[in-house]
Amino acid sequence: xxxxxxxxxxxxxxxxxxxxxxxxxxxxxxxxxxxxxxxxxxxxxxxxxxxxxxxxxxxxxxxxxxxxxxxxxxxxxxxxxxxxxxxxxxxxxxxxxxxxxxxxxxxxxxxxxxxxxxxxxxxxxxxxxxxxxxxxxxxxxxxxxxxxxxxxxxxxxxxxxxxxxxxxxxxxxxxxxxxxxxxxxxxxxxxxxxxxxxxxxxxxxxxxxxxxxxxxxxxxxxxxxxxxxxxxxxxxxxxxxxxxxxxxxxxxxxxxxxxxxxxxxxxxxxxxxxxxxxxxxxxxxxxxxxxxxxxxxxxxxxxxxxxxxxxxxxxxxxxxxxxxxxxxxxxxxxxxxxxxxxxxxxxxxxxxxxxxxxxxxxxxxxxxxxxxx
Amino acid sequence: xxxxxxxxxxxxxxxxxxxxxxxxxxxxxxxxxxxxxxxxxxxxxxxxxxxxxxxxxxxxxxxxxxxxxxxxxxxxxxxxxxxxxxxxxxxxxxxxxxxxxxxxxxxxxxxxxxxxxxxxxxxxxxxxxxxxxxxxxxxxxxxxxxxxxxxxxxxxxxxxxxxxxxxxxxxxxxxxxxxxxxxxxxxxxxxxxxxxxxxxxxxxxxxxxxxxxxxxxxxxxxxxxxxxxxxxxxxxxxxxxxxxxxxxxxxxxxxxxxxxxxxxxxxxxxxxxxxxxxxxxxxxxxxxxxxxxxxxxxxxxxxxxxxxxxxxxxxxxxxxxxxxxxxxxxxxxxxxxxxxxxxxxxxxxxxxxxxxxxxxxxxxxxxxxxxxx
Numbered sequence: 138x139x140x141x142x143x144x145x146x147x148x149x150x151x152x153x154x155x156x157x158x159x160x161x162x163x164x165x166x167x168x169x170x171x172x173x174x175x176x177x178x179x180x181x182x183x184x185x186x187x188x189x190x191x192x193x194x195x196x197x198x199x200x201x202x203x204x205x206x207x208x209x210x211x212x213x214x215x216x217x218x219x220x221x222x223x224x225x226x227x228x229x230x231x232x233x234x235x236x237x238x239x240x241x242x243x244x245x246x247x248x249x250x251x252x253x254x255x256x257x258x259x260x261x262x263x264x265x266x267x268x269x270x271x272x273x274x275x276x277x278x279x280x281x282x283x284x285x286x287x288x289x290x291x292x293x294x295x296x297x298x299x300x301x302x303x304x305x306x307x308x309x310x311x312x313x314x315x316x317x318x319x320x321x322x323x324x325x326x327x328x329x330x331x332x333x334x335x336x337x338x339x340x341x342x343x344x345x346x347x348x349x350x351x352x353x354x355x356x357x358x359x360x361x362x363x364x365x366x367x368x369x370x371x372x373x374x375x376x377x378x379x380x381x382x383x384x385x386x387x388x389x390x391x392x393x394x395x396x397x398x399x400x401x402x403x404x405x406x407x408x409x410x411x412x413x414x415x416x417x418x419x420x421x422x423x424x425x426x427x428x429x430x431x432x433x434x435x436x437x438x439x440x441x442x443x444x445x446x447x448x449x450x451x452x453x454x455x456x457x458x459x460x461x462x463x464x465x466x467x468x469x470x471x472x473x474x475x476x477x478x479x480x481x482x483x484x485x486x487x488x489x490x491x492x493x494x495x496x497x498x499x500x501x502x503x504x505x506x507x508x509x510x
Numbered sequence: 511x512x513x514x515x516x517x518x519x520x521x522x523x524x525x526x527x528x529x530x531x532x533x534x535x536x537x538x539x540x541x542x543x544x545x546x547x548x549x550x551x552x553x554x555x556x557x558x559x560x561x562x563x564x565x566x567x568x569x570x571x572x573x574x575x576x577x578x579x580x581x582x583x584x585x586x587x588x589x590x591x592x593x594x595x596x597x598x599x600x601x602x603x604x605x606x607x608x609x610x611x612x613x614x615x616x617x618x619x620x621x622x623x624x625x626x627x628x629x630x631x632x633x634x635x636x637x638x639x640x641x642x643x644x645x646x647x648x649x650x651x652x653x654x655x656x657x658x659x660x661x662x663x664x665x666x667x668x669x670x671x672x673x674x675x676x677x678x679x680x681x682x683x684x685x686x687x688x689x690x691x692x693x694x695x696x697x698x699x700x701x702x703x704x705x706x707x708x709x710x711x712x713x714x715x716x717x718x719x720x721x722x723x724x725x726x727x728x729x730x731x732x733x734x735x736x737x738x739x740x741x742x743x744x745x746x747x748x749x750x751x752x753x754x755x756x757x758x759x760x761x762x763x764x765x766x767x768x769x770x771x772x773x774x775x776x777x778x779x780x781x782x783x784x785x786x787x788x789x790x791x792x793x794x795x796x797x798x799x800x801x802x803x804x805x806x807x808x809x810x811x812x813x814x815x816x817x818x819x820x821x822x823x824x825x826x827x828x829x830x831x832x833x834x835x836x837x838x839x840x841x842x843x844x845x846x847x848x849x850x851x852x853x854x855x856x857x858x859x860x861x862x863x864x865x866x867x868x869x870x871x872x873x874x875x876x877x878x879x880x881x882x883x
Contacts, residue, residue, distance in 0.1 A: 145793060183806060207808060208808070210782075210808055213781050214778055214811075216775075217774065217777050217778045217781075218778070219719055220776075235810075240775070240811075240813060240814040240815065241775065241778055241811070241813050241814075242811070242812045242813070243778070243781075243782075243810070243811045243812075244809045244810050244811075245808060245809040246807075246809050364782055401590065401592070404590050404612065405587055405590045405591070405616070406613055407862070408583060408586050408587055408590075408616075409616075432620075435583055435619055436583070436606075436616060436617045436618040436619050437616070437617050438587075438615065438616045438617075439614075439615045439616075440614050440615070441613040442612060442613065443731060471644070472818060485672075
């Protein structure tokens with residue numbers, strides 16, 4: 138391989154693939170990045186065998202070739218080179234890579250590209266297009282509700298479901314559930330569970346100025362094709378829960394409130410809730426006021442937030458973390474709490490001011506209450 | 511106590527004193543902040559018995575009084591209150607503190623102020639004035655060279671010496687030494703060792719717009735009086751090393767170089783030096799070039815930096831960390847390396863371009879070489 142590439146392009150490409158590099162792996166070659174030069178393209182690939190990222194950038198190829206080099210070493214070196222300078226890369230037959238830039242030169246002992254697992258990127262299956270901004274919002278509104286532990290592996294991923302031209306993302310962890318929908322221009326049906334780690338990486342890589350992106354779903358994998366980058370991930374196996382059966386609408390109390398008011402108040406109340414294993418805050422909804430209380434051996438907090446209410450007064454306890462996760466993600470200025478009783482789940486929705494205060498029905502967040510005496 | 515105070519003032523004051531709060535202390539009361547209200551001032555105090563900080567801010571005092579409350583709890587709560595709002599604080603006889611702000615209210619179980627050690631702030635001794643910006647630079651140019659372990663406790667502090675109207679700060683850790691001087695308008699003599707932790711806190715608290723500040727030195731303590739804040743610290747006991755005897759000037763090689771060139775090159779070379787316990791980089795000074803090399807099992811780096819040189823060619827090894835600590839602190843665009851031989855210390859100085867490339871003599875940084883074969 139013998140190439141000339143701009144430092145900015147190379148640095149950006151390394152940053153994109155680096156997140157798929159295994160930090161702890163039984164296969165040492167996976168701590169490297171596969172670097173390929175052909176057809177005047179520089180192709181960088183990293184995979185931990187569950188998540189793979191491949192990215193293309195322009196470069197001048199004098200001699201094609203490929204090599205695997207330690208990801209952190211090349212990443213740190215290239216990042217510290219002068220911005221926008223030209224970087225000259227050359228490899229030798231014994232897998233040595235030489236990088237030259239102005240007065241700097243590094244020689245890195247690499248590995249043969251033949252040992253690198255590079256076949257998973259050829260994913261064949263159903264394919265549909267989605268606007269990057271739609272995908273970004275579908276992910277952002279749901280992935281935080283996935284389970285963090287591996288006790289129920291399928292709950293560490295999001296269900297992606299398409300039917301009747303509606304794409305639905307669902308995440309849940311046994312205590313709360315987030316369901317986000319959007320229209321999609323695809324007539325087929327899809328139902329797969331994608332690891333949340335994959336979705337986080339997609340959020341990171343999607344840029345506002347990316348055009349349409351293509352999603353390809355096979356039996357075992359899902360891939361996301363952006364302008365210059367492909368992300369491929371294994372799917373989680375198992376049957377997802379019947380999420381539609383969980384959603385109720387027999388509310389006895391509906392309260393709407395300014396998002397920033399309730400978020401800030403719960404943040405302050407959660408300071409004293411931290412000592413409780415449930416992070417317990419109590420919401421006391423009475424007439425046009427919501428009182429939020431928490432207490433510990435160090436003291437207690439009382440917050441009051443003005444609300445618009447329909448239905449019965451109610452006093453109900455929640456894990457403050459679950460409420461805050463939702464309140465920090467949503468973009469609407471007002472939010473509604475839809476309650477069925479103090480021992481039943483609460484359903485939270487965004488309120489669209491432009492539609493005269495109507496609730497948005499494309500997103501619903503359910504959280505189970507904490508029983509209070 | 512019954513007071514009204516602006517959230518910004520209160521938040522700022524808590525942030526200033528919070529760094530002196532003990533995180534791990536055998537005395538539970540030291541995890542709190544002493545809050546006093548008198549003469550229309552709010553006085554906050556924290557101490558870990560080695561470092562103490564007291565700060566004054568204006569407030570409306572309706573009823574004087576004092577209390578000790580948990581630092582982190584009040585700090586987190588006040589930080590999350592609406593910016594610039596008014597905060598109403600009231601204490602009860604049984605050491606309960608009530609904080610009200612708009613629709614928020616917290617009750618914190620506090621402790622009696624009588625148990626709080628508040629006597630150390632009355633420091634009597636020699637006193638001199640110093641411009642905050644001078645003090646800032648004296649600290650910044652030296653404290654990074656103090657020892658991080660406690661094997662030789664006095665080396666965890668900076669020597670502050672005043673004689674003949676010159677104030678000198680000295681820090682060393684057995685491998686390198688930083689000596690910074692500045693003129694001072696004080697005729698007396700001072701020689702004390704101040705813990706680096708104290709100096710770091712002063713750096714944090716000094717603001718550009720503070721006027722003159724007063725330093726008071728007694729047998730056992732040093733205090734720094736800023737406009738609204740007093741910092742007091744114990745002194746380290748022991749005899750400091752004769753630093754002047756370490757400084758040599760029988761140089762056989764003097765090389766000057768752009769600070770950013772040598773800093774960036776050593777940063778890149780240090781990527782491969784990290785595997786060596788000495789972080790070894792080798793400087794090969796030959797004619798008008800400095801080659802910087804490092805190597806590990808993963809590869810090697812070669813950097814070339816143009817220099818102006820007087821005297822002999824030389825090849826010398828250093829711990830890259832010690833060079834970078836210095837190169838990241840200095841503000842001059844060029845720097846000189848003054849060498850006596852490959853087994854002798856290197857003396858580094860700033861170069862003042864405005865004075866036709868003369869070396870600055872108010873700062874000298876010495877670093878011992880690493881022996882190379």
